[in-house]
Amino acid sequence: MSDAVPEPEQESMTIIAFSGDLDKLWPTMILSSTAAATGMNVTVFFTFWGLFPLVREDVKHIGKDKLTRAMSQFNPPGFQRAHLSKLKFGGMGNKMMRQVASNEGLLPPEELFEMCQELDVNMWPCQMTMDLMGITPDMMVPGLGEPVGAATALQRMAKSEISLFI
Amino acid sequence: MSDAVPEPEQESMTIIAFSGDLDKLWPTMILSSTAAATGMNVTVFFTFWGLFPLVREDVKHIGKDKLTRAMSQFNPPGFQRAHLSKLKFGGMGNKMMRQVASNEGLLPPEELFEMCQELDVNMWPCQMTMDLMGITPDMMVPGLGEPVGAATALQRMAKSEISLFI
Amino acid sequence: MSDAVPEPEQESMTIIAFSGDLDKLWPTMILSSTAAATGMNVTVFFTFWGLFPLVREDVKHIGKDKLTRAMSQFNPPGFQRAHLSKLKFGGMGNKMMRQVASNEGLLPPEELFEMCQELDVNMWPCQMTMDLMGITPDMMVPGLGEPVGAATALQRMAKSEISLFI
Numbered sequence: 298m299s300d301a302v303p304e305p306e307q308e309s310m311t312i313i314a315f316s317g318d319l320d321k322l323w324p325t326m327i328l329s330s331t332a333a334a335t336g337m338n339v340t341v342f343f344t345f346w347g348l349f350p351l352v353r354e355d356v357k358h359i360g361k362d363k364l365t366r367a368m369s370q371f372n373p374p375g376f377q378r379a380h381l382s383k384l385k386f387g388g389m390g391n392k393m394m395r396q397v398a399s400n401e402g403l404l405p406p407e408e409l410f411e412m413c414q415e416l417d418v419n420m421w422p423c424q425m426t427m428d429l430m431g432i433t434p435d436m437m438v439p440g441l442g443e444p445v446g447a448a449t450a451l452q453r454m455a456k457s458e459i460s461l462f463i
Numbered sequence: 464m465s466d467a468v469p470e471p472e473q474e475s476m477t478i479i480a481f482s483g484d485l486d487k488l489w490p491t492m493i494l495s496s497t498a499a500a501t502g503m504n505v506t507v508f509f510t511f512w513g514l515f516p517l518v519r520e521d522v523k524h525i526g527k528d529k530l531t532r533a534m535s536q537f538n539p540p541g542f543q544r545a546h547l548s549k550l551k552f553g554g555m556g557n558k559m560m561r562q563v564a565s566n567e568g569l570l571p572p573e574e575l576f577e578m579c580q581e582l583d584v585n586m587w588p589c590q591m592t593m594d595l596m597g598i599t600p601d602m603m604v605p606g607l608g609e610p611v612g613a614a615t616a617l618q619r620m621a622k623s624e625i626s627l628f629i
Numbered sequence: 630m631s632d633a634v635p636e637p638e639q640e641s642m643t644i645i646a647f648s649g650d651l652d653k654l655w656p657t658m659i660l661s662s663t664a665a666a667t668g669m670n671v672t673v674f675f676t677f678w679g680l681f682p683l684v685r686e687d688v689k690h691i692g693k694d695k696l697t698r699a700m701s702q703f704n705p706p707g708f709q710r711a712h713l714s715k716l717k718f719g720g721m722g723n724k725m726m727r728q729v730a731s732n733e734g735l736l737p738p739e740e741l742f743e744m745c746q747e748l749d750v751n752m753w754p755c756q757m758t759m760d761l762m763g764i765t766p767d768m769m770v771p772g773l774g775e776p777v778g779a780a781t782a783l784q785r786m787a788k789s790e791i792s793l794f795i
Contacts, residue, residue, distance in 0.1 A: 308621050313793070315656060320511060324481060324628070327591075331613040337621070345652060346715070364729055371716050383512070384537050397530055401595045425659075429733045447663040455640050455669070455790045458621045461479070461628040462656070462793040474787050486677060490647060490794070493757075497779040503787070549678070550703050563696055567761045624787045627645070627794040 309338035310459040313450065314347035317372055318382040319391055319406065322350060323398075325463050326409035332459075333416035340457075341413075342450040344423035347463075348430070350376045350406070351422055351437050361431025369430060376407035414440045421445050475504035476625040479616065480513035483538055484548040485557055485572065488516060489564075491629050492575035498625075499582035506623075507579075508616040510589035513629075514596070516542045516572070517588055517603050527597030535596060542573035580606045587611050641670035642791040645782065646679035649704055650714040651723055651738065654682060655730075657795050658741035664791075665748035672789075673745075674782040676755035679795075680762070682708045682738070683754055683769050693763025701762060708739035746772045753777050 310332045314325050325341060333339045343351055352359060352374030359374060360366030373379075381390040395405060404412070414420065422437060424444035434444070454460040476498045480491050491507060499505045509517050518525060518540030525540060526532030539545075547556040561571055570578070580586065588603060590610035600610070620626040642664045646657050657673060665671045675683055684691060684706030691706060692698030705711075713722040727737055736744070746752065754769060756776035766776070786792040 310617070310621075313656070315653075315795075321481075324479070324511065327613050328617065332617050335614055335617065337617070345656065362732075364725055364732070368716055368722075368725060368729065384534055390534075393530055393534060397534065397595055400528075400530070401591075403591065403595060425733075425735065429729055429735060447659050448667055451642070451660065451664050451667065451669070451791070455642075459617070459626050460791050460793065461626065462795050463481075463628050476783070476787075487647075490645070490677065493779050494783065498783050501780055501783065503783070550700055556700075559696055559700060563700065563761055566694075566696070567757075569757065569761065625783070625792050627792065629647075629794050 307336065307338050308459075309340070309453075309457040310461070311340045311342065311450065311454045311457040312460075313462045314341050314343045315345050316382070316463060317346035317349045317379055319379040319394060320381050320383075321463050322376060322379055322406040323403075323409075326406045326413060328461070329418050330409050330412045330416060333413060333418045339413070339416075340419040340421060340453050342421045342423060342445070342453075344426050344450075346372055348423055348426045348432065349374055350379055350410075351420070351441060352432060353436060353438055354378070356436045359430060359432060359436070365429070365431050374436075376405070376410060379406070421450065423447075423450075473502065473504050474625075475506070475619075475623040476627070477506045477508065477616065477620045477623040478626075479628045480507050480509045481511050481628060482548070483512035483515045483545055485545040485560060486547050486549075487629050488542060488545055488572040489569075489575075492572045492579060494627070495584050496575050496578045496582060499579060499584045505579070505582075506585040506587060506619050508587045508589060508611070508619075510592050510616075512538055514589055514592045514598065515540055516545055516576075517586070517607065518598060519602060519604055520544070522602045525596060525598060525602070531595070531597050540602075542571070542576060545572070587616065589613075589616075639668065639670050640791075641672070641785075641789040642793070643672045643674065643782065643786045643789040644792075645794045646673050646675045647677050647794060648714070649678035649681045649711055651711040651726060652713050652715075653795050654708060654711055654738040655735075655741075658738045658745060660793070661750050662741050662744045662748060665745060665750050671745070671748075672751040672753060672785050674753045674755060674777070674785075676758050676782075678704055680755055680758045680764065681706060682711055682742075683752070683773060684764060685768060685770055686710070688768045691762060691764060691768070697761070697763050706768075708737070708742060711738070753782065755779075755782075
């Protein structure tokens with residue numbers, strides 16, 4: 298492209314990943330990887346229940362006291378142990394949904410997440426949720442951005458063509 | 464209006480209809496019909512659980528194998544059998560909510576859906592969900608757009624004043 | 630600032646507060662108060678289950694007949710009795726989450742709501758939900774805007790840099 302022709306400004310999308318449910322992680326990761334692959338600047342702000350998938354799976358205990366440890370038991374670390382929001386089938390729903398996806402060649406959320414990282418999607422952990430739940434940076438997967446607050450997420454959303462709360 | 468005065472560009476809204484819950488179908492259909500009635504260009508991308516309401520009610524079995532048939536049992540086809548996300552009242556919540564709406568003259572989601580179709584709202588089924596769940600075009604209600612993927616939905620959202628994930 | 634330099638146009642955010650769940654009220658109120666504090670024009674449209682937190686806590690009965698009273702029993706009035714969408718811990722989840730927040734200095738949603746009001750966040754009750762559930766203006770907390778419908782919420786969203794459905 299000639300220097301005289303201005304590059305079109307890059308479009309951007311910002312997703313607030315509030316939910317840690319498996320069936321919500323998929324659209325977040327599908328939209329993010331697809332948008333990034335088509336040239337958009339993508340940012341995902343992981344907050345509340347949505348932060349737990351970013352915790353390393355070998356982390357045994359999340360929480361800084363009895364209360365946060367109790368709450369964290371129902372939010373296991375990592376993408377792989379995320380639960381469906383419905384169709385639980387006595388704990389089997391997660392596995393069944395993953396099998397359905399695998400049969401059709403849809404990557405699991407943790408692999409879409411890695412693809413997103415290769416495509417330079419910004420992964421922003423929510424500082425407030427980390428403080429609330431006693432999650433420290435060393436407990437989280439590598440390749441994330443600096444923890445930020447709502448103000449930073451809002452600034453990014455205000456400049457994004459697409460902002461979604463998932 | 465004179466030829467010299469440019470028509471204002473039509474505003475547009477794109478909704479990702481992820482949920483198939485009755486209480487989420489209402490806002491999707493109320494927002495879509497209202498926006499279309501006031502001159503907006505509206506697109507709804509039906510994906511994941513949100514795709515099932517588009518399946519014809521006389522379709523007996525959704526699914527291409529045991530696994531998808533099992534998952535589809537909890538996602539009955541059609542708007543009319545959609546469940547509330549809460550207040551289930553042992554299966555009565557759906558009926559109760561519909562009665563409350565009917566008493567006040569609020570149209571049920573399936574009638575708002577028809578109104579949306581008359582108002583030229585674009586109804587886009589998610590190709591990937593169809594592939595995953597074994598839903599074929601002949602199983603779906605008439606008047607839908609061609610099945611599309613996330614990339615197409617993203618393109619439309621990037622050009623829309625309003626994008627919502629419901 | 631000199632008169633000659635035009636003030637930058639104020640950015641705006643509109644949130645559709647559909648959920649009455651405690652864990653969704655927090656992001657709605659955190660985003661709204663933070664956005665307003667940083668100079669954005671913020672509007673929250675409270676609809677469906679999201680309307681109940683605006684009902685005064687001393688209101689004994691919501692509903693105009695048996696049906697709406699039955700449904701309202703599971704949507705207690707006020708922010709303080711809102712339930713978590715998950716981690717119910719036999720009814721204790723609400724209290725536990727509030728304690729976790731309090732330990733870390735995060736204000737509860739009802740205090741963030743008051744802060745939002747001081748920051749001139751527009752709080753719009755949904756007229757249709759009020760009609761459906763038999764909620765009258767005298768049953769609601771002070772300081773709200775006039776009840777409006779979906780068309781008004783859509784107009785505001787179309788002019789907002791950020792629109793979210795929570």
